[in-house]
Amino acid sequence: MMNYDSPYQALKESGIRDLVREFYRIMDSSPNYAELRAMHSSDLSGISENLGDYLVGWMGGPQIYLEKYGSVCMTGPHKSFSIGSKERDAWVSCMYEAMESLDLCDDVKMMLKDPIYRLADAVKNR
Numbered sequence: 001m002m003n004y005d006s007p008y009q010a011l012k013e014s015g016i017r018d019l020v021r022e023f024y025r026i027m028d029s030s031p032n033y034a035e036l037r038a039m040h041s042s043d044l045s046g047i048s049e050n051l052g053d054y055l056v057g058w059m060g061g062p063q064i065y066l067e068k069y070g071s072v073c074m075t076g077p078h079k080s081f082s083i084g085s086k087e088r089d090a091w092v093s094c095m096y097e098a099m100e101s102l103d104l105c106d107d108v109k110m111m112l113k114d115p116i117y118r119l120a121d122a123v124k125n126r
């Protein structure tokens with residue numbers, strides 16, 4: 001039986017920030033994600049903060065990203081990048097690796113995996 005009703009309750013802001021840090025650490029170091037990495041700026045600190053802000057709200061916590069930027073729609077911020085199935089799958093797989101690497105508990109992974117995939121699919125623009 002799960003004893004929380006949102007991923008935010010389980011992970012708290014600090015756990016979500018850890019997940020984002022691990023996600024970009026893997027993207028930055030694994031040859032599997034070299035192409036995905038190359039689409040990003042050399043300095044990942046800005047996007048780490050933004051993705052953390054975003055995911056805290058998306059996972060059921062305070063709406064930090066919404067308050068800063070006025071919208072949680074992810075289409076706009078990605079429109080200058082060409083994102084097809086290959087890029088979506090690389091992004092999602094990097095995120096799944098980060099979840100495994102931090103050994104998130106199974107019920108939290110169950111809550112996150114399909115919704116994360118659907119979100120990344122919505123960001124796809126070709």
Ligand code: HEM
Nearest residue numbers: 039040041047050051054077081083087088091119120123
């Ligand atoms: C679950 C889906 C995704 C979320 C929540 C997400 C979130 C974000 C956020 C919050 C930003 C910063 C934008 C801003 O605030 O201006 C961003 C930028 C970016 N995203 Fe995503 N993203 C997702 C999927 C993807 C996918 C599938 C790709 C595949 C290529 C991608 C590539 C990028 C790139 C290249 C940037 C710009 C990075 C930079 O400036 O260094 N994103 N994303």
